[in-house]
Amino acid sequence: MEAAAAADAVTELKRRVDTLCVSSDDSKKQEVDESNQEKLSANGDVAAEDEAEKLRTLRIAFVGNVDSGKSSLIGTLIKGDLDDGRGLSRKVIFRHKHEEESGRTSSVATVYMGFEDSGEQILSKRAGKLIPWVELxxxxxxxxxxxxLAGHEKYLKTTVFGLTGMQPDIVVVVIGANMGVKRMTKEHLAIAVALEIPIVVALTKIDIAPKNVAKETLQTIRQSLRRYGKMAMLVKTLEQAETAAKSIPSNRITPILPLSNVTGDGLANLRRIFFEASPTALFKATLAATTLAMTKSNNQEEALATTADGGSTNTKSPTGLGDLIEMPIDETYQVPGVGFVVAGTLVSGTFKINDMLQIGPDHNGQFHKVTVRSMESMYIPLKEIVPGQTAAISLRSVNKRYALNRTTFRKGMILLSPQVNVRDYVSQTFDARVVILHHQTTVTKGYQPMINCRTIRQTAEIVSIESSQDVIRTGDRALVRFRFIHAPEFLKKGMRFVFRDGQAKGIGKVVRIVPPGSG
Known part of the structure; x- marks a missing residue:
C-alpha cells in the first residue's frame, strides 16, 4: 500500500512539473510572439517612413541679389556640365525671351534633379542635355x-510669393564672393529668417573674387547670420556637408559653401547636402514650429480674444486643423481633355482619388464642394497624397452651377476636408504682431501694404495700431489690425506673413481671426 501511494505521489509530482514546464514554455512563446510583433510593428513604421521619404519632394528656393549667379548655379547643378563664365548654364532655366536677353530672372522657374540611393546624381546620357522629368x-x-526666384528689386513681389506660397523646405541664399552682401540680399535673408525657413548660403564666383574681397564678404555673412541668432558653418569637404545636412532641420546652424560654377569647386558639397537633407525631417520641423507659434498665439492673445468677443474664449486645439486636409494652391492649369487642375503642397491629412473636398474662399468668402478626379507628381499618377508631398490634382465641381476654372479661381484659395468649419478661419479682418524691417518714414493707420501669406496676395489696410504713439517705424513692434480690401481670406493663428509696398517693409504673425461683423 505504501509503495503504491509513493508511486502515485511521484506520478502526480511529474504531472505538475510537466504542467509547469508547458506553462513556462507557453509564457516564453507568448513573450517571443509579443517581442516579434513589436519588432514587426517597428519595422513597419520604419518602412512607412522610408516610403513617405521617397514620396516627398525636397523643395529648395534660390534667392539673392541680381547677378549673383542663381540661375547659373541651378543650371550647372541639373545639367552636370560646368558653366562657361558667360551664362551658358542659365539658359536652360529661363522661361521668357527677355530673360535670355537680359540674363535676369523675372518669374518663378522650377526644375528638378534626382539622386540614386547611392547618392549619385541622375543625369542625361546625352552631353549638355537635360533628362526628361518623367524618366527622372x-x-x-x-x-x-x-x-x-528673381533677384532684381523690380520683381520682389514675385520672389516674396515664391517664398511664402511655394513653401520651400530650404532657402539657398546665393552671394557673389566678388560682390559682397547687397541690400536685396539682406532683405531676402531677413524674409527667410522671418518665415523660419532653414538657410544655406552659397558663396559663388570664388574663382574670380580677389582673396581680400572674398574674405570680407565671408565676414559680413557671418555677422549677418549672428545678428539673427544663427551659427555659420563653413563647408569645404563632403564629410562637413553630411554633418551640415543633418543640422539643417534645427534651423540654428547655417552652412556656407564656397563654390564656382566655372571650375566646379564646392559643387559636390552642395549636391551632398541636397542628397542628405531629409524632406521628412524638415517637414516635421516646420510643422512643429507652426504648432508652437499657434500655441504661443493662443496663450498670449487669450485675454485679447476674451475682451473682444465679450467674454468668450476659443477652446479649439492649438494645433488647428490637426489631421484634417489642408492644401494651399500655388498654381492652376486648364488642361485640354482633363479640365481644371490645381497644384500645391499638402500640409496635413491625406486624400485619395474620388474623395470629396472643399475649395475656397471665393470672392465672397464661400467654399465649394469638389471631387478628386486624378492626381500626379512629376507626371507619375498617384492614388494617394501624403503630407509634405507636392502634386497636381484634377478637380470636378459637385455643384454644376459653380464653374471651376481659372476665371473663378483666385490666389489664396485652399483645399480642405469637407468637415472643416470654415467660418472659424475665413475673415476679412485679423490681428497680428508685426515688426517693421524697413520704412523710410512712419507706418500709420490707413497704410495699405500688400499681404503675402502662403498663397495669399492681397492688399490690406491697417485699421488700428496698438503702440505708445499709434505709429510704427523701422525696428518697431506692435499689435496691428488689418482688413483685406477686396475679399475674405483663409487664415490661422501662428501663420507668418510679409507685408510690403514695393520692397519688403515688415513681417508679422497672425494672432487672432476677427469674426465677420465684429471688426
Whole structure:
C-alpha cells in the first residue's frame, strides 16, 4: 500500500512539473510572439517612413541679389556640365525671351534633379542635355525641386510669393564672393529668417573674387547670420556637408559653401547636402514650429480674444486643423481633355482619388464642394497624397452651377476636408504682431501694404495700431489690425506673413481671426 501511494505521489509530482514546464514554455512563446510583433510593428513604421521619404519632394528656393549667379548655379547643378563664365548654364532655366536677353530672372522657374540611393546624381546620357522629368521621376530614389526666384528689386513681389506660397523646405541664399552682401540680399535673408525657413548660403564666383574681397564678404555673412541668432558653418569637404545636412532641420546652424560654377569647386558639397537633407525631417520641423507659434498665439492673445468677443474664449486645439486636409494652391492649369487642375503642397491629412473636398474662399468668402478626379507628381499618377508631398490634382465641381476654372479661381484659395468649419478661419479682418524691417518714414493707420501669406496676395489696410504713439517705424513692434480690401481670406493663428509696398517693409504673425461683423 505504501509503495503504491509513493508511486502515485511521484506520478502526480511529474504531472505538475510537466504542467509547469508547458506553462513556462507557453509564457516564453507568448513573450517571443509579443517581442516579434513589436519588432514587426517597428519595422513597419520604419518602412512607412522610408516610403513617405521617397514620396516627398525636397523643395529648395534660390534667392539673392541680381547677378549673383542663381540661375547659373541651378543650371550647372541639373545639367552636370560646368558653366562657361558667360551664362551658358542659365539658359536652360529661363522661361521668357527677355530673360535670355537680359540674363535676369523675372518669374518663378522650377526644375528638378534626382539622386540614386547611392547618392549619385541622375543625369542625361546625352552631353549638355537635360533628362526628361518623367524618366527622372521613375529612376530617382530622391527627388528635388529647385525654385529659381528673381533677384532684381523690380520683381520682389514675385520672389516674396515664391517664398511664402511655394513653401520651400530650404532657402539657398546665393552671394557673389566678388560682390559682397547687397541690400536685396539682406532683405531676402531677413524674409527667410522671418518665415523660419532653414538657410544655406552659397558663396559663388570664388574663382574670380580677389582673396581680400572674398574674405570680407565671408565676414559680413557671418555677422549677418549672428545678428539673427544663427551659427555659420563653413563647408569645404563632403564629410562637413553630411554633418551640415543633418543640422539643417534645427534651423540654428547655417552652412556656407564656397563654390564656382566655372571650375566646379564646392559643387559636390552642395549636391551632398541636397542628397542628405531629409524632406521628412524638415517637414516635421516646420510643422512643429507652426504648432508652437499657434500655441504661443493662443496663450498670449487669450485675454485679447476674451475682451473682444465679450467674454468668450476659443477652446479649439492649438494645433488647428490637426489631421484634417489642408492644401494651399500655388498654381492652376486648364488642361485640354482633363479640365481644371490645381497644384500645391499638402500640409496635413491625406486624400485619395474620388474623395470629396472643399475649395475656397471665393470672392465672397464661400467654399465649394469638389471631387478628386486624378492626381500626379512629376507626371507619375498617384492614388494617394501624403503630407509634405507636392502634386497636381484634377478637380470636378459637385455643384454644376459653380464653374471651376481659372476665371473663378483666385490666389489664396485652399483645399480642405469637407468637415472643416470654415467660418472659424475665413475673415476679412485679423490681428497680428508685426515688426517693421524697413520704412523710410512712419507706418500709420490707413497704410495699405500688400499681404503675402502662403498663397495669399492681397492688399490690406491697417485699421488700428496698438503702440505708445499709434505709429510704427523701422525696428518697431506692435499689435496691428488689418482688413483685406477686396475679399475674405483663409487664415490661422501662428501663420507668418510679409507685408510690403514695393520692397519688403515688415513681417508679422497672425494672432487672432476677427469674426465677420465684429471688426
Amino acid at each position: 521621376a521613375k529612376l530617382a530614389h530622391k527627388r528635388i525641386q529647385l525654385i529659381d
